[in-house]
Amino acid sequence: MTAPTIGFIGAGNMATSLIGGMLQQSFTPQQIIASDRSSEQLEKLASQFGIRTATDNALLARDCDVLVLAVKPQVLQAVCRALPSQRRPGQLVISIAAGIACSSLADWLGTDTALVRCMPNTPALRGQGVSGLFAAAGVSAEQKQLAEQIMNAVGISLWLEQEAQIDAVTAVSGSGPAYFFYLMEAMTDAGEQLGLPRDIAERLTLFTALGAADMAVHSDVDTAELRRRVCSPNGTTEQAIDSFTRDDLPGMVARAMQAAAARSAELSKELA
Known part of the structure; x- marks a missing residue:
């Protein structure tokens, strides 16, 4: 995947840290789009990082190769169900929402979605985070590499063989x-x-x-x-x-x- 476009739905602290870390790596502002309910937060991100912003999640989802779901778990179902069923072919979806299983995400987004579930921790806000990653069936090696590259922008990441291990990662890190x-x-x-x-x-x-x-x-x-x-x-x-x-x-x-x-x-x- 050449110069993929990464879209963030939710622009809170963790998303802001990821964006800042990515821009210190090999990503460019032109590759990143963020959406949020707070126009003030979007203006802050655009000013600080020079990235693009959007207020329509559906339009953002259509324009991105990678979609990072960075909203609170309690609203994630509504956010996912409001996204268009026909998104960009081969789109990778990375969820950093705690407690939401891949089976639920697949039900809300479509079973053909390439899903990576991630459990980061708060030291990511200082670039010292560690994340546990789990890739659902259908995620390519290239997509796994890209997901790892994104999460490594704020620390290190470790791949899990079983999704149930996310609970242990939550308890440890x-x-x-x-x-x-x-x-x-x-x-x-x-x-x-x-x-x-x-x-x-x-x-x-x-x-x-x-x-x-x-x-x-x-x-x-x-x-x-x-x-x-x-x-x-x-x-x-x-x-x-x-x-x-x-x-x-x-x-x-x-x-x-x-x-x-x-x-x-x-x-x-x-x-x-």
Whole structure:
């Protein structure tokens, strides 16, 4: 596919981040069209990025090789059913709406639609996202490559073999940033209780998290080994880790993520 045209239905934060990231890669403003209910948001995008905008989703859908569905899950059915049944041949549709299964999208858009379902996360807003991608039957290798190129504009993407794995991705990376924010919040509170000024406790926590993540990403050993290397025998870190173990931190994390995955599966059924 040469210089494909990519249309975004919905121009909120995630779509804006994707567009900005794509323009920093190999995409040009002429290739991108966005539609949204907010004329103010469209004017902002046109001014910031120089892309084309539209107020008619149906016309946008007819003009695009790739259609990115970036609206709230609760309104996606109405948006899809309002699109023309005869769209551009071979059009790829990428959905970043949480909880909407490919079977529902195919029912609303037509069973011959090439569908990729995506679960990004909020660090994509900073270009540090990770997305789980699933391609339904009928998506070509070229279309998969293009979908990956689009999502990699705001981080990295990983392909899933089964759509049901999207629920696990939601539990690990989709909801995952909140787990780390919660831990950072708790560490900041504890640092303050230990006598540090809150602003110092917070900065120590945030930059420790940033440094630890960077070490883990660039290390040639796994996180368990990195943890062991910090734990001197009978040292301060070992005492903290032993306290976590006694309180069953691994079990707490597993139960929390199982709850998130179960809720993701429930939402798919509710929104079908």
